[in-house]
Protein backbone atom coordinates (compact mmCIF):
# COMPACT_ATOMS: atom_id res chain seq x y z
CA UNK A 1 0.00 0.00 0.00
CA UNK A 2 1.64 3.34 -1.03
CA UNK A 3 2.26 5.58 1.94
CA UNK A 4 2.11 9.32 1.39
CA UNK A 5 2.64 12.15 3.82
CA UNK A 6 -0.67 13.64 2.75
CA UNK A 7 -3.72 12.57 0.83
CA UNK A 8 -5.90 15.46 -0.32
CA UNK A 9 -9.47 14.56 -1.22
CA UNK A 10 -10.71 16.88 -3.97
CA UNK A 11 -8.77 18.67 -6.72
CA UNK A 12 -10.67 21.96 -6.50
CA UNK A 13 -9.39 25.36 -5.46
CA UNK A 14 -8.59 24.45 -1.85
CA UNK A 15 -7.30 20.94 -2.56
CA UNK A 16 -4.88 22.01 -5.31
CA UNK A 17 -3.58 24.94 -3.27
CA UNK A 18 -2.99 22.76 -0.23
CA UNK A 19 -1.31 20.07 -2.35
CA UNK A 20 1.09 22.45 -4.06
CA UNK A 21 2.05 24.20 -0.83
CA UNK A 22 2.64 20.89 0.98
CA UNK A 23 4.56 19.54 -2.03
CA UNK A 24 6.77 22.64 -2.13
CA UNK A 25 7.82 21.86 1.44
CA UNK A 26 9.00 18.43 0.35
CA UNK A 27 6.07 16.34 1.51
CA UNK A 28 4.79 13.50 -0.65
CA UNK A 29 1.27 14.44 -1.69
CA UNK A 30 -1.47 12.50 -3.44
CA UNK A 31 -4.64 14.24 -4.63
CA UNK A 32 -7.68 12.06 -5.31
CA UNK A 33 -10.40 13.64 -7.45
CA UNK A 34 -13.78 12.07 -8.11
CA UNK A 35 -14.41 13.91 -11.41
CA UNK A 36 -12.68 13.16 -14.68
CA UNK A 37 -10.86 16.54 -14.52
CA UNK A 38 -9.47 18.74 -11.74
CA UNK A 39 -10.73 22.24 -10.98
CA UNK A 40 -14.03 22.22 -12.84
CA UNK A 41 -15.52 24.97 -10.67
CA UNK A 42 -12.46 27.14 -11.16
CA UNK A 43 -13.00 26.87 -14.92
CA UNK A 44 -16.64 27.95 -14.77
CA UNK A 45 -16.06 30.64 -12.13
CA UNK A 46 -16.45 34.36 -12.73
CA UNK A 47 -18.25 33.76 -16.03
CA UNK A 48 -15.14 31.93 -17.35
CA UNK A 49 -12.70 34.59 -16.13
CA UNK A 50 -12.31 33.46 -12.48
CA UNK A 51 -12.78 36.22 -9.93
CA UNK A 52 -9.82 34.74 -8.07
CA UNK A 53 -9.71 37.11 -5.09
CA UNK A 54 -10.89 40.42 -3.72
CA UNK A 55 -8.47 43.18 -2.78
CA UNK A 56 -10.70 44.18 0.13
CA UNK A 57 -11.29 40.72 1.64
CA UNK A 58 -12.05 41.08 5.34
CA UNK A 59 -13.56 38.71 7.93
CA UNK A 60 -16.79 40.78 7.59
CA UNK A 61 -17.19 39.37 4.09
CA UNK A 62 -17.82 35.87 5.44
CA UNK A 63 -20.84 34.14 6.97
CA UNK A 64 -20.19 31.55 9.65
CA UNK A 65 -21.61 30.46 12.97
CA UNK A 66 -18.26 31.71 14.33
CA UNK A 67 -17.46 34.95 12.49
CA UNK A 68 -13.95 35.06 14.02
CA UNK A 69 -12.91 31.62 12.77
CA UNK A 70 -11.62 32.76 9.37
CA UNK A 71 -9.33 35.46 10.80
CA UNK A 72 -6.26 33.34 11.52
CA UNK A 73 -6.08 31.62 8.12
CA UNK A 74 -6.84 34.86 6.30
CA UNK A 75 -4.01 36.66 8.06
CA UNK A 76 -1.53 33.84 7.37
CA UNK A 77 -2.24 33.97 3.62
CA UNK A 78 -3.46 37.30 2.31
CA UNK A 79 -4.90 38.47 -0.97
CA UNK A 80 -1.45 39.87 -1.82
CA UNK A 81 0.15 36.44 -1.42
CA UNK A 82 -2.18 35.02 -4.04
CA UNK A 83 -1.71 38.02 -6.33
CA UNK A 84 2.05 37.49 -6.07
CA UNK A 85 1.64 33.92 -7.37
CA UNK A 86 -0.60 35.13 -10.22
CA UNK A 87 1.98 37.75 -11.16
CA UNK A 88 4.85 35.27 -10.92
CA UNK A 89 3.03 33.22 -13.57
CA UNK A 90 2.56 36.32 -15.76
CA UNK A 91 -1.21 35.99 -15.73
CA UNK A 92 -2.85 39.22 -16.89
CA UNK A 93 -5.70 40.38 -14.65
CA UNK A 94 -7.82 43.41 -13.90
CA UNK A 95 -10.09 44.84 -11.24
CA UNK A 96 -13.67 44.69 -12.45
CA UNK A 97 -15.25 46.63 -9.58
CA UNK A 98 -15.20 46.74 -5.76
CA UNK A 99 -11.78 45.10 -5.52
CA UNK A 100 -12.83 42.04 -7.55
CA UNK A 101 -9.85 40.68 -9.51
CA UNK A 102 -10.55 38.72 -12.70
CA UNK A 103 -8.31 37.08 -15.31
CA UNK A 104 -8.07 39.11 -18.52
CA UNK A 105 -8.07 35.95 -20.60
CA UNK A 106 -9.67 32.92 -18.98
CA UNK A 107 -10.09 30.93 -15.77
CA UNK A 108 -7.84 28.34 -17.40
CA UNK A 109 -4.90 30.59 -16.45
CA UNK A 110 -5.61 30.06 -12.74
CA UNK A 111 -6.19 26.32 -13.04
CA UNK A 112 -3.06 25.87 -15.18
CA UNK A 113 -1.05 27.87 -12.63
CA UNK A 114 -2.19 25.59 -9.79
CA UNK A 115 -1.58 22.43 -11.83
CA UNK A 116 1.82 23.68 -12.95
CA UNK A 117 2.82 24.41 -9.32
CA UNK A 118 1.54 20.97 -8.27
CA UNK A 119 3.54 19.35 -11.03
CA UNK A 120 6.75 21.17 -10.07
CA UNK A 121 6.21 20.20 -6.44
CA UNK A 122 5.89 16.52 -7.37
CA UNK A 123 2.22 16.24 -6.41
CA UNK A 124 0.48 13.18 -7.81
CA UNK A 125 -3.11 13.73 -8.96
CA UNK A 126 -5.47 10.87 -9.76
CA UNK A 127 -8.80 11.80 -11.36
CA UNK A 128 -11.97 9.74 -11.82
CA UNK A 129 -11.27 8.12 -8.48
CA UNK A 130 -14.21 7.30 -6.19
CA UNK A 131 -13.38 6.74 -2.56
CA UNK A 132 -15.33 3.90 -1.02
CA UNK A 133 -14.13 3.77 2.56
CA UNK A 134 -11.91 5.89 4.76
CA UNK A 135 -10.25 4.34 7.78
CA UNK A 136 -8.94 7.01 10.14
CA UNK A 137 -6.47 6.10 12.89
CA UNK A 138 -4.07 8.24 14.92
CA UNK A 139 -1.08 6.64 13.12
CA UNK A 140 -2.48 7.26 9.65
CA UNK A 141 -5.35 7.08 7.21
CA UNK A 142 -6.27 4.30 4.79
CA UNK A 143 -8.50 4.89 1.77
CA UNK A 144 -10.09 2.23 -0.35
CA UNK A 145 -10.99 3.62 -3.78
CA UNK A 146 -12.14 2.13 -7.06
CA UNK A 147 -8.59 2.73 -8.40
CA UNK A 148 -6.53 1.26 -5.57
CA UNK A 149 -5.97 1.37 -1.82
CA UNK A 150 -3.92 4.32 -0.52
CA UNK A 151 -2.59 5.37 2.83
CA UNK A 152 -1.04 8.47 4.31
CA UNK A 153 -0.10 10.07 7.58
CA UNK A 154 -2.54 12.93 7.04
CA UNK A 155 -5.86 13.41 5.29
CA UNK A 156 -7.04 16.78 3.96
CA UNK A 157 -10.73 16.93 3.09
CA UNK A 158 -11.28 19.50 0.32
CA UNK A 159 -14.37 18.04 -1.31
CA UNK A 160 -16.28 21.35 -1.49
CA UNK A 161 -20.01 21.82 -1.06
CA UNK A 162 -23.23 20.67 -2.65
CA UNK A 163 -23.62 23.37 -5.27
CA UNK A 164 -23.69 22.38 -8.94
CA UNK A 165 -23.62 18.58 -8.59
CA UNK A 166 -22.70 18.30 -12.30
CA UNK A 167 -19.41 20.09 -11.52
CA UNK A 168 -18.47 17.74 -8.71
CA UNK A 169 -20.49 19.17 -5.81
CA UNK A 170 -20.84 16.35 -3.30
CA UNK A 171 -21.77 15.65 0.30
CA UNK A 172 -18.76 13.39 0.84
CA UNK A 173 -16.91 15.79 3.11
CA UNK A 174 -19.93 16.20 5.36
CA UNK A 175 -20.31 12.41 5.60
CA UNK A 176 -16.67 12.08 6.55
CA UNK A 177 -17.11 14.74 9.22
CA UNK A 178 -20.06 12.81 10.62
CA UNK A 179 -18.02 9.60 10.52
CA UNK A 180 -15.56 11.40 12.80
CA UNK A 181 -18.38 12.45 15.11
CA UNK A 182 -18.13 16.12 14.11
CA UNK A 183 -21.10 18.45 14.09
CA UNK A 184 -22.26 19.48 10.61
CA UNK A 185 -24.37 22.65 10.62
CA UNK A 186 -27.50 22.81 8.44
CA UNK A 187 -26.64 23.41 4.82
CA UNK A 188 -28.43 25.51 2.22
CA UNK A 189 -27.77 27.05 -1.16
CA UNK A 190 -26.12 30.49 -1.13
CA UNK A 191 -25.33 33.09 -3.80
CA UNK A 192 -28.35 31.82 -5.70
CA UNK A 193 -31.21 33.39 -7.73
CA UNK A 194 -34.74 33.71 -6.30
CA UNK A 195 -37.80 32.14 -7.87
CA UNK A 196 -41.35 33.49 -7.57
CA UNK A 197 -44.73 31.84 -7.86
CA UNK A 198 -46.99 34.81 -7.04
CA UNK A 199 -48.14 37.53 -9.46
CA UNK A 200 -44.61 38.93 -9.61
CA UNK A 201 -43.48 35.88 -11.57
CA UNK A 202 -45.20 37.10 -14.79
CA UNK A 203 -43.92 40.64 -14.31
CA UNK A 204 -40.34 39.51 -13.80
CA UNK A 205 -40.54 37.02 -16.68
CA UNK A 206 -41.77 39.76 -19.02
CA UNK A 207 -38.69 41.79 -18.07
CA UNK A 208 -36.25 38.91 -18.45
CA UNK A 209 -32.80 40.21 -19.38
CA UNK A 210 -33.43 43.74 -18.01
CA UNK A 211 -31.45 44.90 -15.00
CA UNK A 212 -31.73 47.79 -12.57
CA UNK A 213 -29.89 49.13 -9.52
CA UNK A 214 -31.75 48.24 -6.31
CA UNK A 215 -31.23 47.82 -2.57
CA UNK A 216 -32.23 44.46 -1.13
CA UNK A 217 -32.66 43.83 2.60
CA UNK A 218 -33.17 40.59 4.54
CA UNK A 219 -32.30 39.66 8.11
CA UNK A 220 -30.90 43.15 8.77
CA UNK A 221 -28.40 42.94 5.89
CA UNK A 222 -28.61 45.23 2.84
CA UNK A 223 -26.89 45.01 -0.54
CA UNK A 224 -27.16 47.70 -3.22
CA UNK A 225 -26.20 46.52 -6.69
CA UNK A 226 -27.74 45.37 -9.97
CA UNK A 227 -30.84 43.14 -9.96
CA UNK A 228 -31.45 41.09 -13.08
CA UNK A 229 -34.99 39.98 -14.02
CA UNK A 230 -35.21 36.36 -15.17
CA UNK A 231 -37.87 33.97 -16.48
CA UNK A 232 -38.13 32.44 -13.02
CA UNK A 233 -37.64 35.51 -10.82
CA UNK A 234 -34.66 37.61 -9.83
CA UNK A 235 -30.90 37.24 -10.14
CA UNK A 236 -27.89 39.56 -10.46
CA UNK A 237 -25.25 40.52 -7.88
CA UNK A 238 -27.58 42.16 -5.30
CA UNK A 239 -29.87 39.11 -5.35
CA UNK A 240 -27.06 36.56 -5.08
CA UNK A 241 -25.59 38.47 -2.15
CA UNK A 242 -28.83 38.80 -0.20
CA UNK A 243 -29.82 35.16 -0.88
CA UNK A 244 -27.12 34.07 1.59
CA UNK A 245 -28.91 36.00 4.36
CA UNK A 246 -32.52 35.23 3.39
CA UNK A 247 -34.51 32.40 5.00
CA UNK A 248 -37.40 30.62 3.29
CA UNK A 249 -40.73 32.28 4.11
CA UNK A 250 -39.15 35.60 5.02
CA UNK A 251 -40.08 38.79 3.20
CA UNK A 252 -37.48 40.48 1.04
CA UNK A 253 -37.45 44.28 1.22
CA UNK A 254 -36.57 46.02 -2.02
CA UNK A 255 -35.85 49.65 -2.75
CA UNK A 256 -36.15 49.83 -6.52
CA UNK A 257 -34.77 53.40 -6.63
CA UNK A 258 -32.20 53.56 -3.85
CA UNK A 259 -30.89 56.94 -4.96
CA UNK A 260 -34.30 58.65 -5.07
CA UNK A 261 -36.80 59.49 -2.34
CA UNK A 262 -39.69 58.83 -4.70
CA UNK A 263 -42.38 60.50 -2.54
CA UNK A 264 -40.44 63.74 -2.30
CA UNK A 265 -39.28 63.64 -5.91
CA UNK A 266 -42.78 62.98 -7.32
CA UNK A 267 -44.41 65.74 -5.30
CA UNK A 268 -41.69 68.17 -6.36
CA UNK A 269 -42.00 67.10 -10.00
CA UNK A 270 -45.78 67.59 -9.79
CA UNK A 271 -45.14 71.25 -8.92
CA UNK A 272 -42.38 71.96 -11.44
CA UNK A 273 -43.34 69.89 -14.50
CA UNK A 274 -46.93 68.98 -13.89
CA UNK A 275 -47.76 68.14 -17.54
CA UNK A 276 -45.14 65.40 -17.67
CA UNK A 277 -46.57 61.87 -17.89
CA UNK A 278 -45.91 59.66 -14.87
CA UNK A 279 -44.55 57.01 -17.23
CA UNK A 280 -42.09 59.49 -18.68
CA UNK A 281 -40.93 60.50 -15.21
CA UNK A 282 -40.35 56.84 -14.38
CA UNK A 283 -38.32 56.29 -17.54
CA UNK A 284 -35.92 59.01 -16.35
CA UNK A 285 -35.02 56.70 -13.48
CA UNK A 286 -35.58 53.20 -14.92
CA UNK A 287 -35.17 51.41 -18.27
CA UNK A 288 -38.27 52.13 -20.44
CA UNK A 289 -39.27 48.48 -20.47
CA UNK A 290 -39.28 48.25 -16.69
CA UNK A 291 -41.15 51.53 -16.19
CA UNK A 292 -43.96 50.50 -18.52
CA UNK A 293 -44.29 46.88 -17.41
CA UNK A 294 -44.12 47.79 -13.72
CA UNK A 295 -46.78 50.50 -14.00
CA UNK A 296 -49.09 48.26 -16.08
CA UNK A 297 -48.72 45.45 -13.58
CA UNK A 298 -48.78 47.35 -10.30
CA UNK A 299 -50.81 50.52 -10.95
CA UNK A 300 -52.69 50.21 -14.27
CA UNK A 301 -55.13 52.91 -13.13
CA UNK A 302 -52.41 55.61 -13.34
CA UNK A 303 -50.60 54.29 -16.41
CA UNK A 304 -51.75 57.17 -18.64
CA UNK A 305 -51.85 59.87 -16.01
CA UNK A 306 -49.77 63.03 -15.96
CA UNK A 307 -48.07 64.11 -12.75
CA UNK A 308 -50.67 66.83 -12.14
CA UNK A 309 -53.45 64.23 -12.29
CA UNK A 310 -51.92 62.32 -9.39
CA UNK A 311 -53.13 63.03 -5.89
CA UNK A 312 -50.57 63.41 -3.10
CA UNK A 313 -51.85 60.14 -1.65
CA UNK A 314 -51.25 58.39 -4.99
CA UNK A 315 -47.71 59.80 -5.10
CA UNK A 316 -47.04 58.38 -1.65
CA UNK A 317 -48.54 54.98 -2.55
CA UNK A 318 -46.27 54.82 -5.61
CA UNK A 319 -43.32 55.86 -3.45
CA UNK A 320 -44.05 53.09 -0.98
CA UNK A 321 -44.26 50.49 -3.73
CA UNK A 322 -40.94 51.66 -5.18
CA UNK A 323 -38.84 52.54 -2.11
CA UNK A 324 -40.37 50.06 0.37
CA UNK A 325 -41.49 47.10 -1.71
CA UNK A 326 -41.98 43.77 0.09
CA UNK A 327 -41.53 40.63 -1.98
CA UNK A 328 -42.09 37.01 -1.02
CA UNK A 329 -39.78 34.74 -3.02
CA UNK A 330 -41.17 31.21 -3.34
CA UNK A 331 -37.62 29.93 -2.86
CA UNK A 332 -34.27 29.85 -4.57
CA UNK A 333 -33.03 27.93 -7.59
CA UNK A 334 -31.23 25.67 -5.09
CA UNK A 335 -27.97 23.80 -5.51
CA UNK A 336 -28.54 23.44 -9.27
CA UNK A 337 -27.30 27.01 -9.81
CA UNK A 338 -26.01 28.13 -6.38
CA UNK A 339 -22.40 29.33 -6.29
CA UNK A 340 -21.87 28.11 -2.74
CA UNK A 341 -23.17 25.99 0.13
CA UNK A 342 -23.81 27.77 3.41
CA UNK A 343 -23.25 25.88 6.66
CA UNK A 344 -21.19 22.68 6.78
CA UNK A 345 -18.53 21.39 9.16
CA UNK A 346 -18.90 23.28 12.44
CA UNK A 347 -15.78 25.34 13.02
CA UNK A 348 -15.94 24.53 16.76
CA UNK A 349 -14.46 21.16 15.85
CA UNK A 350 -11.49 22.64 13.99
CA UNK A 351 -8.35 24.58 14.87
CA UNK A 352 -8.65 28.01 13.26
CA UNK A 353 -4.87 28.13 12.89
CA UNK A 354 -4.42 24.85 11.02
CA UNK A 355 -7.94 23.62 10.14
CA UNK A 356 -7.09 20.32 11.87
CA UNK A 357 -9.83 18.37 13.61
CA UNK A 358 -9.25 19.00 17.30
CA UNK A 359 -10.04 15.39 18.23
CA UNK A 360 -8.18 13.89 15.23
CA UNK A 361 -5.18 16.13 14.45
CA UNK A 362 -4.09 14.24 11.31
CA UNK A 363 -7.36 15.11 9.54
CA UNK A 364 -8.04 18.60 8.13
CA UNK A 365 -11.12 20.21 6.56
CA UNK A 366 -10.53 23.15 4.19
CA UNK A 367 -12.46 25.28 1.69
CA UNK A 368 -16.18 25.28 1.17
CA UNK A 369 -16.92 22.11 3.16
CA UNK A 370 -16.29 24.19 6.30
CA UNK A 371 -18.93 26.54 7.72
CA UNK A 372 -17.29 29.64 6.23
CA UNK A 373 -19.00 31.20 3.21
CA UNK A 374 -17.94 34.36 1.45
CA UNK A 375 -19.88 37.12 -0.20
CA UNK A 376 -19.93 37.32 -3.98
CA UNK A 377 -16.79 38.89 -5.44
CA UNK A 378 -13.76 36.60 -5.11
CA UNK A 379 -14.10 36.05 -1.36
CA UNK A 380 -14.83 32.33 -1.64
CA UNK A 381 -11.67 31.59 -3.56
CA UNK A 382 -9.67 33.67 -1.09
CA UNK A 383 -11.05 31.46 1.70
CA UNK A 384 -10.12 28.34 -0.30
CA UNK A 385 -6.54 29.61 -0.80
CA UNK A 386 -6.12 30.79 2.81
CA UNK A 387 -7.57 27.74 4.55
CA UNK A 388 -5.51 25.48 2.26
CA UNK A 389 -2.35 27.38 3.07
CA UNK A 390 -3.03 27.21 6.82
CA UNK A 391 -3.21 23.42 6.60
CA UNK A 392 -0.16 23.06 4.37
CA UNK A 393 1.82 25.20 6.79
CA UNK A 394 0.85 22.98 9.70
CA UNK A 395 1.62 19.79 7.76
CA UNK A 396 5.09 20.99 7.01
CA UNK A 397 5.77 21.88 10.60
CA UNK A 398 4.83 18.38 11.61
CA UNK A 399 7.37 16.68 9.34
Ligand SMILES: Cc1cc2nc3c(=O)[nH]c(=O)nc-3n(C[C@H](O)[C@H](O)[C@H](O)COP(=O)(O)OP(=O)(O)OC[C@H]3O[C@@H](n4cnc5c(N)ncnc54)[C@H](O)[C@@H]3O)c2cc1C
Pocket residue numbers: 009010011012013014015032033034035038039040041042044045046047050051052053129130131158159160161163164167168169170171172173337338339340366367368369377378379380381382384
Ligand atom coordinates in the same frame (compact mmCIF):
# COMPACT_ATOMS: atom_id res chain seq x y z
C1 LIG B 1 -20.78 28.90 -11.20
C2 LIG B 1 -19.86 29.27 -10.07
C3 LIG B 1 -19.07 30.40 -10.19
C4 LIG B 1 -18.24 30.78 -9.12
N1 LIG B 1 -17.46 31.87 -9.27
C5 LIG B 1 -16.66 32.26 -8.25
C6 LIG B 1 -15.77 33.36 -8.42
O1 LIG B 1 -15.64 33.94 -9.50
N2 LIG B 1 -15.03 33.73 -7.33
C7 LIG B 1 -15.09 33.06 -6.13
O2 LIG B 1 -14.40 33.45 -5.18
N3 LIG B 1 -15.88 31.98 -5.99
C8 LIG B 1 -16.65 31.56 -7.02
N4 LIG B 1 -17.43 30.45 -6.88
C9 LIG B 1 -17.33 29.68 -5.63
C10 LIG B 1 -16.06 28.84 -5.67
O3 LIG B 1 -16.02 28.12 -6.89
C11 LIG B 1 -16.02 27.86 -4.50
O4 LIG B 1 -16.23 28.54 -3.28
C12 LIG B 1 -14.66 27.17 -4.45
O5 LIG B 1 -14.47 26.45 -5.65
C13 LIG B 1 -14.58 26.24 -3.27
O6 LIG B 1 -13.35 25.54 -3.34
P1 LIG B 1 -13.22 24.06 -2.75
O7 LIG B 1 -11.90 23.59 -3.19
O8 LIG B 1 -13.58 24.06 -1.33
O9 LIG B 1 -14.36 23.25 -3.50
P2 LIG B 1 -14.44 22.89 -5.05
O10 LIG B 1 -13.74 23.88 -5.87
O11 LIG B 1 -15.88 22.62 -5.30
O12 LIG B 1 -13.62 21.54 -5.17
C14 LIG B 1 -14.02 20.34 -4.57
C15 LIG B 1 -13.49 19.22 -5.41
O13 LIG B 1 -13.71 17.99 -4.70
C16 LIG B 1 -14.17 17.02 -5.62
N5 LIG B 1 -14.87 15.99 -4.87
C17 LIG B 1 -16.12 16.01 -4.34
N6 LIG B 1 -16.37 14.84 -3.71
C18 LIG B 1 -15.25 14.08 -3.81
C19 LIG B 1 -14.90 12.79 -3.37
N7 LIG B 1 -15.74 12.03 -2.70
N8 LIG B 1 -13.66 12.33 -3.66
C20 LIG B 1 -12.78 13.08 -4.37
N9 LIG B 1 -13.07 14.31 -4.84
C21 LIG B 1 -14.29 14.81 -4.55
C22 LIG B 1 -15.03 17.80 -6.57
O14 LIG B 1 -15.22 17.13 -7.79
C23 LIG B 1 -14.21 19.08 -6.74
O15 LIG B 1 -13.25 18.95 -7.77
C24 LIG B 1 -18.23 30.02 -7.92
C25 LIG B 1 -19.00 28.87 -7.84
C26 LIG B 1 -19.80 28.48 -8.89
C27 LIG B 1 -20.60 27.23 -8.76
